[in-house]
Amino acid sequence: MAIDTYALPVIRYPSGKIKRTEEIIKKTTIAIRKLLTMHGAIHPKSDITRLYLGRKDGGRGLRSVQQTVKEKEQSIKAYAASMATSDKLLAEFRSDALTIELRPDDEKIDWHMKPLDGACHRQVFKVGDLYQTYMWLNKGNLTANTESVIITAQEPVLPTRQLQTKIYHTRDDPRCRLCKDSPELAACIQHIIRGCKQLAGNTYTERHNNVAGVVFRSLHDEYGINKPQDWWNGPGKVNENDRAKFLWDFYIQTDKHV
Incomplete structure (x- = not known):
């Protein structure tokens, strides 16, 4: 601008x-x-x-x-x-x-x-709404540096270990630096954002709960259930009134193991 x-x-x-x-x-x-x-x-x-x-x-x-x-x-x-x-x-x-x-x-x-550059866009085009997908670019509430990192990850040209091994030839081992198991894939960096065992128990859960928290607050407004005033305070395990009941991070017993 x-x-x-x-x-x-x-x-x-x-x-x-x-x-x-x-x-x-x-x-x-x-x-x-x-x-x-x-x-x-x-x-x-x-x-x-x-x-x-x-x-x-x-x-x-x-x-x-x-x-x-x-x-x-x-x-x-x-x-x-x-x-x-x-x-x-x-x-x-x-x-x-x-x-x-x-x-x-x-x-x-x-x-x-x-x-490579259009791989992520083509995946989104098949299943999602492009207008909603790129709304974060129109909002203008990110710094130029943060915006650059996200777009670099989408294209993808972030220096993942697979990219350094296969394209730049600056490394011999393409395996993930955390789990040492699967390669750090270049295309939309799938392994880093959803496939690393070391990140599954904490980082992925935190990301999931941040998204779920938005849904949680919207539904609580709709059904008139009190919610924490501060966004960083998570909901209780059980939240209910005479209209609805919400279970948060709740263990549910099933007939078969899930």
């Missing part, structure tokens, strides 16, 4: 009047990405195409310098064309090349179809 608000207008305003070569535009674009990388907002190996996609589509929403320059040039040419009939000077300025290609949709498709 800061780049779009403060930096790009400086480039946008003289565009169409001052000629900028493709080389200068490219250097400026690289300089912006370099600064963002230095401050941890972009991973060095993150997908560039996704950086310029809209946030509702799973991108970072950054406007490119090239698009900014071309949009301004196009608007000037369009204005010249509309006024050419009444202004001789603008008639001479008018250019026949009024159509200009901005960011094409096929780039978006290319990102989705990339074997």
Whole structure:
């Protein structure tokens, strides 16, 4: 937002009047990405195409310098064309090349179809709601560094041990650093987020309870059951009134072992 608000207008305003070569535009674009990388907002190996996609589509929403320059040039040419009939000077300025290609949709498709970068997106597309999935990008309540880490994990280019072994060739053993059992998979880092035995008894349970706590509080509001005032206080084992009963982290005896 800061780049779009403060930096790009400086480039946008003289565009169409001052000629900028493709080389200068490219250097400026690289300089912006370099600064963002230095401050941890972009991973060095993150997908560039996704950086310029809209946030509702799973991108970072950054406007490119090239698009900014071309949009301004196009608007000037369009204005010249509309006024050419009444202004001789603008008639001479008018250019026949009024159509200009901005960011094409096929780039978006290319990102989705990339074997690694688009793998997580394709999995979500099969079973989930993309709008809800990428809502966290639209909310804007995360730091750029946190946002970068999440997207890096989705693409996936986090330095898992399998990635270091198979792609970077900087390690000989691809096995998990915690359980020493399964490899730390690169594709959507499945092992780390759901398959490590060392994390199963505590970290996974805590993550599950954090999500369940949101459901717990919503249902308690709906059924009029008192809940803890502070979000970090967990619910009791049994919460009930004359309308409903909620059991939290409760052992249930079944006929067969589950």
